[in-house]
Amino acid sequence: MRLEQLQAFLAVSETGSFQAAARRCGVTQSTVSRQIQGLEEELGTVVFHRTAQAKLTVGGERLLPRARRICMEWQQANQEISDLVAGKQPELCIAGIHSVCSHFLPPIITQFCESYPNVQLRVTALGSDRSLKVLRDGLVDVAIVMHNPLLTSNQEMVVIPLYEEPVEVLMAANHPLTQYQAVPWAAIAQYPQVVFKDGYGMQRLVQKQFQDSGAELKAALELNTLDAFRGIVRQGDMVALLPQSALTESYLDSGLAVRRTADPLLLRKVVLVTTHDRLSIPPIRKFCDLVQELVEEGFQQFNSTPVLLAAS
Structure with a gap:
């Protein structure tokens, strides 16, 4: 029929x-x-x-x-x-890691809404693994995450590199590790760690670094918000390894200190992930273009601020 x-x-x-x-x-x-x-x-x-x-x-x-x-x-x-x-979709759903949602997306959202005032944006801060899962399940249109080739190897996926940033050590202002300008990995391994929960790419990245260096990661506590990281680290001898863009407030907090790591430098790669069919839809294409343009610009400004240069 x-x-x-x-x-x-x-x-x-x-x-x-x-x-x-x-x-x-x-x-x-x-x-x-x-x-x-x-x-x-x-x-x-x-x-x-x-x-x-x-x-x-x-x-x-x-x-x-x-x-x-x-x-x-x-x-x-x-x-x-x-x-x-024709670009007349009612909403556009985004999932992204916390640091991107907090620091880089606000100006992108503003510009996108000016171009597509009738498209409602829905932004959810999630860990990288969870963001990619909801993308694969069709619950969001775009995911901005830590690069993980194992989860983005599907031929339907489009992976667009955004930026690469160092992972640094967050500690209390009076912590013994503040004596170092670049903290050796052996010294970091001596202290209990506050780490991200399962499903966050940072946990996997840090674990692999310790495995590669032959040291033991003393994971004492798992958290998933930056406020909680700062609150716990400020109180004692625990330390946390966090990407530079997640440490904005920490650089300005007199109760905290940030130090870079000694070689080998640990880097986090951040990418935008969507699918080929979504990328052909005008609002999604526009949002992805804005992310590429403005995240790169925002990250360059972020790295050039005097506070960051002094802290690093």
């Missing part, structure tokens, strides 16, 4: 004439006749009485409401897809 057969059936039932139905459908009368004949052959029964005025048979009466629903659903689906391709 083809859609054009149902459309011809509806046209005949509403006009009462094969000729009038042909004019409505923009085809010849013989074409309408063939479509109705093919429909009847597939159903195994006639749907019209061929009299001076085409009238529905019992079978035709049963088919009529379902044919209307099928054609209406098709029209709605066709309109929704056309709107999507």
